[in-house]
Amino acid sequence: RTAKTPKLVQICEKWKHKTAEGVPELLRQDRDKDIYILSMFPYPSGVLHIGHLRVYAISDALNRFYQLKGYNVLHPMGWDAFGLPAENAAIERQVDPSEWTAQNIAKMKEQMKSMLANFNWEREITTCSPDYYKFTQMIFLKLFKHGLAYQKEAEINWDPVDKTVLANEQVDAQGRSWRSGALVEKRLLRQWFLGITNFAAELKHDLRYLKNWPSKVKSMQNNWIGESNGAELKFATNDPDFPSIEIFTTRAETLFSVQYVALALNHGLVAKYALTDASLQAFIKKAELLPEDSKDGFLLKGVYSRNPLTQEDLPVYVAPYVLKDYGYGAVMGCPAHDERDFQFWKTNAAGIPVRRCLDVLPGEEEAGELPFTSKDAVMSDSTLEYRGLYSAEARKQIVQKLHSQGLGRNVIQYKLRDWLISRQRYWGTPIPIIHCSHCGPVPVPEEDLPVLLPKVTGLKSKGNPLSQIPEFVDVNCPTCKAPAKRETDTMDTFMDSSWYYFRFTDPENPKLPFGSENANKLLPVDMYIGGVEHAILHLLYSRFIAKFLGSINMWDGGLLKNEPFKRLITQGMVHGKTFIDPESGKFLKPSELRHVSNPEEPVLIKATGAKPIIRYEKMSKSKYNGANFNDCISKHGADATRAHILFQAPIEDVLNWEESKIVGIERWLVKLLSLTSTISNRGKFDVNYTTPKDLKQEEADLHATVQKLIKSITESFEVYISLNTVISDYMKLTNALDTAAKKGLVRDALLMHSLKKLVAVIYPVAPSISEEATEIINKAQNWAWNQYRWPTCEPVIEPSTLKYQIVVNGRMRFMLTAEKDFSKCDMETILSRLLSLPEGRKYLTNRKIKKFISKNNIISFMLAK
Ligand code: ANZ
Ligand code: ZN
Structure with a gap:
């Protein structure tokens, strides 16, 4: 560990109060631009873990970036405080769950402050507080x-x-x-x-407005909602109490191959027969415990159902594979064209041949064994008027025909319950x-x-x-x-957390969950950051409640169709380093390991001296691979910790947490501060300095590099939300200034001008270091400058002088700094300038020139022997 590290910790401590408030209110520029940045609020378990550090480091960096940009940022925090763990703690330790929760909140809030997360604490909400759940109840009503x-x-x-x-x-x-x-x-x-199923169609179709959601999350939502386009068909029966059975099918064209109808265990018709049939009762009792893919069946003797297209009478079975709450809890069984039906038929009607009605497409190879399940097929000869039609076309015509007879219609089913x-x-x-x-x-x-x-x-x-x-x-x-x-x-x-982002817009409203004016102004949330584990339920429930509240005019979600979250950022998990004994396969505790100073094999197992297997895995107590949030911050300071966790992996990726790699970040921050002192002490500069037009090539190069990096950093924040690239650009910018300061080819005023930009752009990630650097500059310069404004990108400046390579007989002999158009002059002019210099005289005096080429920044002479 370098001796410099404690200094970074002290700097964080020194600026604690200032960094906690973010960009001072008075200095925020353009207060009428609003932006709402939200990270998923935590369950108050009592400790923040490294995964929390990751989310809040992301959301706070974005928060501070937009503050510098002059936005009025809403960046609130609260507690998802109801739920089982508090109740369990209460049972186990005989404590009051509300006290247990309050203590945990206090601890976690301290941790958030120690990582310098700048939240709008004046808007803090806790879902187990009566001021909050009063409105959860109101929304329920x-x-x-x-x-x-x-x-x-x-x-x-x-x-x-x-x-x-x-x-x-x-x-x-x-x-x-x-x-x-x-x-x-x-x-x-x-x-x-x-x-929620009343909103199924909107929940599915409005996903298309969520352009800035990860497509993975959208497809998970889509699958969960599970829209299925099919038809409801009526099979008449010989039972006077149930004159028809409705079934749902997506394959009406397979009607010609239907061989039975199967009903779910809770179907009304089944319930009726169970009243009088003890063997059916026994079957149901047994079948309730069978898995969904079981192929057991019970034939309802004496009951027939009539195929609405062919008028054939079919047997009716009770079968656990028919889902109770999907469609109508009834299926038409097509052993020839459906895998589940095929297995069912084999088990329950062994020997009765399977009847097919679909063939492969013309030119395709015959499918072989049944079932033939392709949806792209043609109707076989057995289907009379439909023979030769493609499945999709036949399906359409068949449903149309049944519709005209009152025996069927197109319907949409959802898997969502x-x-x-x-x-x-x-x-x-x-x-x-x-x-x-x-x-x-x-x-x-x-x-x-x-x-x-x-x-x-x-x-x-x-x-x-x-x-x-x-x-x-x-x-x-x-x-x-x-x-x-x-x-x-x-x-x-999940009900408490389905609307909390509304409450943040109006947290003290005593009458309503929130006022519509506030909600309309601040919602949808511009950026919602959280774990992908909430990709389905929390987001779906929130979308439902937001749409419901929109439908009763409690807010107006405008163009985004009452969608609550405009952009979703899902951060990957944080994995910890685990050490495994290769012999026993056991996870090893830190105390069972010995660290040695061999870079090839730095860790050995104490007991055996063997090399452990090293893997990164989900952090857990049983794997001894957890990392301590407080430790890391107290050892390295919040700034380095934040920069480290952001630098280690792109936001969406799994992050392999290794604390020791933080040294790279620490070196960078120390270098940045010493560079700040160096440049600040090189003279007195004008606080209002603007880049002059006459730049030497080295100056123009540095200037261009600075602008390029500022642009890249800005885009990484604003467009790509790619914070690991932000950190690497910070390092590049620091190195570019450091190299230029050492070489001494760039005027110091320009270095200071660029340094100020660097000090401003690191503020979102490393606010304490940014404050410290500002103080160093202001002390040396006697300025009252502040870094609370995102720097502009200046246009690139053409250098007024260029460096030319002078090449003689194919070898580069020396460099010449001269005006921009120098190489366009004629040979005599160039030669006479070169001969005025000692190097020029050394290589070119009294020599006969055979060939002269002058192009860009290369001036080349071939001399006669
Ligand atoms: C006849 C048929 C023939 C079917 C064929 C498929 C293939 P998705 O796409 O998931 O919506 N089905 C309908 N209700 C059911 C229930 N309660 N439990 C179990 N299965 C049920 O699936 C639609 C298909 O699932 C429907 O189309 C129906 O079987 C079955 F060659 O009807 B099909
Ligand atoms: Zn009453």
Whole structure:
């Protein structure tokens, strides 16, 4: 470790207060340009990890860049504070979850300050605070009013020992409760849902407006929504209670090869027969536990369904492979052209030949074994009037024909399901509903919000604590005043985070979640930065809520169709260095390793002296590869740490964290400061210096390099958001000035002029060093200059003099500095100038010139022997 490192730490400490406020308010230039930069708010677990350091280093660099550009930057921070970990801590340690959360927030806020993240703390929000969840409840009530919040039965994970509902994350891969170890049961429970599927089409189609989202994220959203264009077809039955079965198909042209109809376990027709058929009941019970790809089936004897196109009567099966909540929970089975149907038919109707209706395209090789599943095919001879037609055309004509007979129509299906928000847990936003036996579910009147979460002492793992508090549960119906029961479910925490970016635009509004004027002015978020692990749910729920709030005129998302996030930046994970014993395959602790000063094999295993396997992996306690946020900052200072993490990898890539590589950054920062002193002490300069027109070639070259790098840095921030290139450009710029300062071929005033630009452009990443450099300059120059303005790119200046190479008989003999057009002069003029110089006389006196060439900056003579 160099002796200079502690100095960087001290500099950060020295400027702590100034760097915390960002560009001073009074100096921000053009206050009517707004920009909203948001990093995903964290869960207050108690510690920030290196992954957080990465996100906030990115968002704060962008924040400070736009401050220098004169923007009014909204860069807020808050806490996604409801959820299971606080509840678990409360159960385990018998602490109040709100206190536990508050302590964690305090610790993490300190860490954010120590990394110099400049947030709008005056707008801080915490989702578990009644001032916030009051409005989460208000938004729920608006959804309720519009029919978008409703109750229905749904399967939950039930722990029969603890007698409690478990979240999916609390059930292990073997289907056991994480706490009691009991085998988890599926139970039906009435639960609250939000009608996100009403927005499925918009959520899918508006993805096209998100030009600045990573395409990977858009396609993940697209797949999750899962739009499927097909047809609803009616198969008549011989059952008077169910005169027809509706099925969903994307392949209506395969109707000629349909051999059966299969129904999901919960289909209405199945329910009817199960009432009287014990063997069917037994089958359903068994099948509920089978995986989705199971090919089991149960034939409903005596029931037939009629193919609407061929009028053929077909058998009807009950099959677990038919999904309960997709389409109509019913399929038409085409063994010849669908893999799943083929397997089902083989299992359940062995021996009955498969009937095909599609052939390969003309000129293609016959597909061989069935099933033949290509969607690009032609109708076979067996299909009468459709024979020879391409699948797509036949599909269209068949649906048209069935439509005219009232037996079919085109429909779009989505894979997306409504959002189950009920949680039978304590630490969440209470659902503001009162159940009345006369009036049904009644919304809590707005003036009674928030429905406060009651304080609970001695939280236990069994059951939902809210349902055990009579003062909470027993209330009067707001409508008829009769005794009624309060809803005891709380909301999924994704509900809290689905609208927090609205609240930041108007965090103190006492009446509304936010005022529309503020939201319209500041939203959509210009840049949203966070982990790709939120690519689906959080972003989809946020898009849904933003669109819903737009649909009821709570804000106007304008051209972006109520999309909340204009640009999405997903940062890659941070991996830590792991050491593995090659013999046992075990992860090694730092204490089991010995560091030696051999650059080839710097680390050895203490016990065996062998070389460990080194890999970078996701940081985790069990791999001993975590890195400590506080350590890094206290050893190297915030500036170096920020620059290091930004430099190590492009934003979207995985970053292999290796603290020791920070030395490169430290060397650069130390060099920058010493260069600043050197140039500052070379004389007194005009604070308003502008680049003169008469530059020597060396000066013009440096000037051009500086402008090129400033342009590149600006574009990296503004266009590409490529912050690792920003750091490498900082280094190039520093080196260019350092070299020029050492060579002494550039006038010092120009060096100072360029240095000021460097000091300004590093501010977004290294604000303390930028302050320190400014102070060095101001002290030496007796200036009151500040660096809080993004430098302009000056036009390139043609040098007024050039350096010419004088070549004699093919060898470069000496250099000459002369005016720009010197090489265009005639030979006599050039020669007489050269002969006035000692080197010229040495090579050219009294020599006969055979050939003379003068081009660009090369002047060449061939002499006669
Ligand atoms: C007949 C057919 C023939 C089908 C063929 C496919 C190939 P996507 O594209 O994912 O939407 N299907 C419909 N409802 C279902 C349910 N509840 N559970 C399981 N499968 C269901 O898939 C649409 C296809 O999935 C539909 O088209 C239907 O099978 C099946 F050669 O109908 B198809
Ligand atoms: Zn009532």
